[in-house]
Every structure is written in structure tokens, then in C-alpha cells.
Amino acid sequence: MTLNGSNDNPALYxxxxxxxxxxxxxxxKSIMQWHGKEQRxxxxxxxxxVCESVFISCRAEQQNEIDSKYKTLIxxxxxxxxxxxxxxxxxxxxxxxxLVAACDLPxxxxxxxxxxxxxxxxxxxxxxxxxPHDGLPEPLITIWEPSSFERLQAHITDGYTCPRKALIxxxxxxxxxxxxxxxxxxxxxxxxDAQRVNEILGTNx
Numbered sequence: 001m002t003l004n005g006s007n008d009n010p011a012l013y014x015x016x017x018x019x020x021x022x023x024x025x026x027x028x029k030s031i032m033q034w035h036g037k038e039q040r041x042x043x044x045x046x047x048x049x050v051c052e053s054v055f056i057s058c059r060a061e062q063q064n065e066i067d068s069k070y071k072t073l074i075x076x077x078x079x080x081x082x083x084x085x086x087x088x089x090x091x092x093x094x095x096x097x098x099l100v101a102a103c104d105l106p107x108x109x110x111x112x113x114x115x116x117x118x119x120x121x122x123x124x125x126x127x128x129x130x131x132p133h134d135g136l137p138e139p140l141i142t143i144w145e146p147s148s149f150e151r152l153q154a155h156i157t158d159g160y161t162c163p164r165k166a167l168i169x170x171x172x173x174x175x176x177x178x179x180x181x182x183x184x185x186x187x188x189x190x191x192x193d194a195q196r197v198n199e200i201l202g203t204n205x
Contacts, residue, residue, distance in 0.1 A: 009122055010097045010146050014047030014054035015073070015089045016040055017082050017140060018062070018103040029188065034106040034201065043103055044070055050113050051099055057085035082140055083156060083163045090149040097122070102140035104188045107200065112184040116143060121175040125151060128167060128174060132182035137174065139163035141185060147173075 018030035018040040030040040037045075040056055047054045055073045056066055063072055073092055077084045082102065089098050099116070101108060112129075120127045125148035128137045140163070144152075148170075155166040167174050179185055183200060 010095060012051050012117070012143065013089070013093060013096045013098055014044070014051035015057050015085065015098045015100045016043040016047065016054065016103055017057045017085050017100060030103040032106075032188070039106060040103045041067065041070060043101055043105070043108070046108065046110065046113070047099060047101060049110060050117055052096075055089065057089060077156070081161045081163075083152065083161050083166070086144060086163060087149075087152055087156065090144075090146070090152070094149055095146055097146060098144045100140060100142055100144060102187065105141060105185070106188050107184050107186050108141065109181075109184055112141070112179060112181060115180055116141070116177065119175070119177050124175045125170055125173045126167060126175070128176055129179045129185055130176045132179065132185065137164060137167040137171075137176055138185055139167050140187075142167070 031038045033039065035042045044054045044056060053071070055071045057073050057075065058066060060074050063074060066072055073085070073089050075084045076088050076091065082100075086098065086100055089100075099113070116127060116129065120143050122145060124145065126142050126144050128139065128142040130136070131138050148166075151170055152163070152166055155169065160166065186196070186200075
């Protein structure tokens with residue numbers, strides 16, 4: 001495969017979303033250490049095993065805090081939230097597909113990523129997992145194809161900032177999978193979530 005893949009099978013890049021302000025957690029989720037290193041770096045290293053290139057999505061003021069051996073993409077759209085990071089990635093590299101993963105997925109593993117990629121539908125705008133909790137799509141562990149860029153831009157132009165709603169609005173063009181291991185999709189957004197993850201991992205992070 002060439003660096004930019006082909007029209008039928010675009011190259012797959014990874015994007016670790018680490019630009020949130022972690023209000024519910026009370027401190028930066030991206031620097032929590034579940035696996036012996038900061039979570040943002042753990043996620044990059046995990047995605048690097050299945051993607052051609054991986055970037056950390058962050059705010060401009062965060063860039064100097066990130067180890068220079070990791071590549072970054074700065075949020076350059078107006079507004080806030082994960083959709084801004086996804087749009088910024090497409091603006092930088094519009095012809096690749098993006099495997100987007102939030103930094104607060106401490107139980108995400110290689111098996112889940114491989115399952116997502118093996119079941120990827122490049123003719124859809126996205127391939128995603130169904131939430132085991134509410135049955136809705138999980139936009140922050142999703143492969144977004146280049147064809148989604150225009151729809152995401154229209155989504156934000158219409159005043160929407162939620163990437164989950166973008167998947168729901170375009171559900172006819174989204175492939176949704178059932179995760180083989182639902183625990184891999186657990187988000188650690190709050191101290192209570194973190195405690196649950198600690199119990200699963202058997203640690204005291």
C-alpha cells in the first residue's frame with residue numbers, strides 16, 4: 001500500500017484524542033498511568049501497531065507538554081470537543097481514514113482494534129462499535145473514512161458538535177459492530193469510573 005492508500009482502501013492513520021479538559025475527572029485524564037506510562041502515550045503506542053502513522057490531538061497550549069518523539073495535531077477549528085480534533089485531522093490529511101480513539105479508554109486492547117479493522121467497511125463513512133450500555137454508536141473508537149469529512153463539516157455547520165450524533169444522523173452509511181469484549185469500551189471519565197477500571201485491572205492507579 002502507498003502512504004496514502006487508494007480510493008478503495010485509504011491508508012489508516014491513528015488519532016488519540018487528548019485535548020479535553022477532563023472536568024469530570026478533576027485532573028488531566030491523558031496523563032493518568034494505567035499501564036506504566038501516560039495514557040496518551042500508551043494509546044499512541046497501541047494504535048501504532050495497526051496504523052501507518054499516529055498523532056495526538058491536542059489544544060495549542062498542550063503541545064509543549066507532549067514528548068517531542070510523539071507527533072501532534074493541533075485543534076484548529078473554532079469550538080471545543082472531540083469533533084474539532086477529528087475535523088482538524090482531516091484538514092491536515094483529508095485522503096486518509098482515521099482510527100480515532102479517546103485517551104480515556106484504559107481497557108482498549110489490540111484485539112478490539114484488530115476486530116474493528118478486520119470488519120472495516122471502506123464504502124461506509126465510518127465503522128464503529130455499538131455501545132453495550134445504550135446501543136448507540138461509540139464515535140471515539142471509530143474508523144472515520146475520508147468520505148465522512150464533508151458530512152462532519154456539514155454537521156458542525158448545522159450547529160452540532162457531538163460526533164455520536166453525526167453517526168446517528170448518517171446511520172444508513174455507518175457500519176456498526178458488536179464489541180467482542182464490551183469492557184474494552186469502558187471510558188474513565190470520573191473518579192468512580194477510574195475506581196472501576198482499577199478493580200478490573202487489579203491496580204491502584
